[in-house]
Amino acid sequence: MGRASKEQSELTAARILDVAINAFGSRGFTAVGLEDVAAAAEVTRGAVYHHFQSKSGLFRAVHAETQRRVGQAVDEATTGIDDPWEALEVGCHAFLRASVQTDRRQIMLIDAPAVLGWDVWRAQDADNSGRLLLAVLSELDDAGLLDVASVPAANALLTGAMNEAALWIAASETPAQSTDDAWRTLRKIVRSLRA
Known part of the structure; x- marks a missing residue:
């Protein structure tokens, strides 16, 4: 395949993907x-x-692209933050905000577990925002600033809490208030892990 043909093929695939994200996310x-x-x-x-x-x-x-975009939102929110505790809190908050957008909620939290199965869902989550969460928890643990029995366990529990919070917010009749409530509660949970 020539360079122009390969570029055209990549553009076509990207256009299909964008259309599909909108369709699956809305319907x-x-x-x-x-x-x-x-x-x-x-x-x-x-x-x-x-x-x-x-x-x-x-x-x-x-x-995969939806998970990548959520991970990108977390990464962008935490870029330039030197304090790992602040990065953890800002990243968790960014994850909640990014995940509860209607299209992402439909794709990531409602359809993906049923369509792809939990193993694929977890792998794609781990490759994106989960990777960032694990990195900051590991950094805190390496610095002796984290009081948990296991970093992987803390990662799994925080990931589960945030995904459940996103589902709860999405089902709420007052999503803005529920987001605030979930974040205030999640922040207390995160801060309880401090050594």
Whole structure:
């Protein structure tokens, strides 16, 4: 494949992915057909199959990109923060805010566990925001600033708490108030880990 053809192929795949993120995020996995994605991306259904092999393959890529964007939001929020405790708190708060956006909630927290399974979900989470959480917890532990029995256990528990908080916020009739409540409670949990 020539350079121009490869670039065009990559642009087509990116366009399909963007359209699919919007479709799956707004309507959910079961309500979206590959024909819908192809039409909105102005490509053939064959082009969608060429790049993603199947609807579940496309959704796997959508979930990976959504997880990447949440991880990017956490990374951007913590860039330039030298104090690891502040980075932990700011990162946890950024994760909550990024995860409860309607499209991300639908993809990451509602559809992905059912469509992809928990193993894939956990692996993609660990590659993104989970990697950042583990890094800051390890930094705190290495500096003797963390009072936990196990860094991996603390990582798993905080990850679970934040994902459950995101689901709770998403189901709330007052999401802004619920986000504030969840964050204030999560911050107390995080601060209780300080040595």
